[in-house]
Amino acid sequence: MSGPQCCSNPPTINPTAGAGHVEKFAGLDSYLTGSPHSKLAILLVSDIYGYEAPNLSVSLGSDTVCPLLLRNLADKVAAAGYYVVVPDFFYGDPYNPENANRPLPVWLKDHGTDKGFEVAKPIVEALKSKGVSAIGAAGFCWGAKVVVELAKSRLIQAAVQLHPSFVSLDDINGVDIPIAILGAEIDKMSPPELLKQFEQVLTAKPGQVDSYVKIFPKVSHGWSVRYNIEDAEAVKAAEEAHQDMLDWFAKHLK
Template sequence: MTAVQGTAVDIPTRDGTADAYLVHPGDGVPRPAVLLYMDAFGLRPHLRSMADRLAAAGYTVLVPNVFYRHGRAPVVELPEFIDPAARPKIFESIGPIIRELTSDLAMRDAAAYLDWLAASPFTADGPVALTGYCMGARLAVLTAGTYPDRVAAAAGFHGGRLATETPDSPHLLAEHITAELYFGHADQDQSLPEEQIKRLDEALTAAGVRHRSEVYTGAHHGFTQADTAAYDSAADERHWQALLALLGRTF
């Protein structure tokens, strides 16, 4: 594995400063960029370790704290291991923060993240790739549809609310997407019922978007997050294989 170098960085946005984690191969050579969108639990050691693994595969990876308007990470205090008993109290705090991050605000921030990556000496010229987890999968699809000329590939894993009936649903941007997309859905996931998976696939197919949508049998919402009770090691490794294959085809 390639040695990597990670550091905390600050990204100026129209609404303040977003703290983030940047990691890249230690040789300092510019590499294709990957913008990693966090899950609801936020920027924490496990997400940094995921970014490190991506960087070791040859990418420059940025993980922004998308909740920066509410403070630097960790915005909400978390236990080292998030078990089901801890979730209700955590979501009492996180829930309102998630709801305040509207699609418009998130996409305003996305421009700042993309601009910052484009200016980084560790980033190769050209479009970036995205990967997102839980709510981050939604942000990845929105970003791919809002900034199609800047995104070459996007992946989403155990995503929620990807094809709702609301006017800001990500699937409604399908006609604008030029990136190749990959989705790894959890079949034990109330946040993305079967009808939404079908609606998402139909919208992407109708728009001619290159995509693959797979349902991971037996996996639960959050299956890639090793610091939670939802973690599924087999599904997680499947996610890594699919994500690295997508990046390999793209770059």
């Protein structure tokens, strides 16, 4: 899950990048985009690098603002007619791979996915209180585990996991809402063999829970939100995953 930093000479990350804005939502700083009057909402749950993570795979000049790819994706989802919330589940403390004194296992003790699920509950309630009639959620890596917990609890109406981490067969067995799982061919966290097992569990469910499992060739864990924007093939693969996500929500959120 770790990767190189955005830039060798890190530029300023523009916190206002994107069409939306940051404000408190259910007590969390959140990037909000799209019409607040939409009856359909999407919750995007980030990976360990947080809700304002820049592109971690391309070096840019020191005077260049890093693209906030998750926020760009949020804007793309909002343009399809949804109200989109991207919360800061880590309270300003995303994982920093350069901090040798706080390796990932230590960081995860403070920011476990179980805590993320508890934090997500009031976000869902806040959306419902705004009059939202259907909620979808997409999670990336760490966020996929949070989303599967929301799905198991039936707090959302449709789920998408992108390069999931920490998700087990038992988790998938507990899901009975529409769920799409988009994985990478090169992924030690959720290898294709595990995703095939997820698919078998889902297709064997009574009642025919609608599900979709797709493994993207030649890409690595994190490819949908951490990629080189100058690499045409990387951009193409990410955009294909984004469209699959949008298609899934269009099918299942009414």
